Amino acid sequence: MSEGQYAVEFKNLSKTFGTSKILHDLNFGIHRGKITTILGFSGAGKTTLMKHILGLVPPTEGEVIVLDTVVNKLGELELREFRRNFGMVFQYAALFDFLTSFENVAFPLREFTKMTEEEITKKVMDLLESTGISKEAAYRLPSQLSGGMRKRVGLARGLALDPHIMLYDEPTSGLDPITTHMVYDLMRDTQKKNEARGFTSIIISHDIHATLKYSDYIVFMEQGRVVEHLDVATFKKSENPVIRRFLEL
């Protein structure tokens, strides 16, 4: 595994869909062992950038390097193995509706490991406990859980394979402010618990206030370009007019 400064590096990365250039010659690294938030207005290219990290979209030009692997050189089979490095939590928790919390979290373990039923039960219950889901809620269906609890289950499932990198694409949209903070607390706790092994969290967000409170680094994107990439304290003092506008919203 990578021991370098960066978990992810973009080198001269450009992406064009049809005739629109969506990402413009990006060159930067995402710090290993930290929380980095990618901020920007709608359509800035944040999700497209995240898809490049997972090898879901090939670059038009340049390279994406994740944990010392050049992602865009991997074949389909290698990509499948490579994606085990990641846990993902998306906007709508994206749980399987027909499976209980327990079975949702067990799913990746059944799919990707040879763990016994006993080992799976122990791991799933530990994960659910660490994300604040009670034993009773473990056997409920997603429809019987609150939005905040579904996020917790989604996070537990994302952590099941002990990923090196967690990717969160707008994990709090649609949640009330209290639940939003609870989810951010949980993301920060998860980061802290796993930090010693170089665990990295990458969050896409619109939520400027939570972002400033919980992140180590901010990447601010506008129209496919990185306007600023700074530690939070320096970001808050940025005099860039685009960022001031965003901060004053």
Ligand SMILES: Nc1ncnc2c1ncn2[C@@H]1O[C@H](COP(=O)(O)OP(=O)(O)OP(=O)(O)O)[C@@H](O)[C@H]1O
């Ligand atoms: N597969 C695709 N084909 C064509 N255009 C695409 C494709 N994926 C994304 N785009 C375009 O790329 C631009 C950036 O999209 P992207 O989803 O990365 O933005 P975003 O920053 O995540 O926005 P949001 O905050 O709304 O989620 C948009 O103009 C979008 O329409």
Ligand SMILES: [Mg+2]
């Ligand atoms: Mg998006």
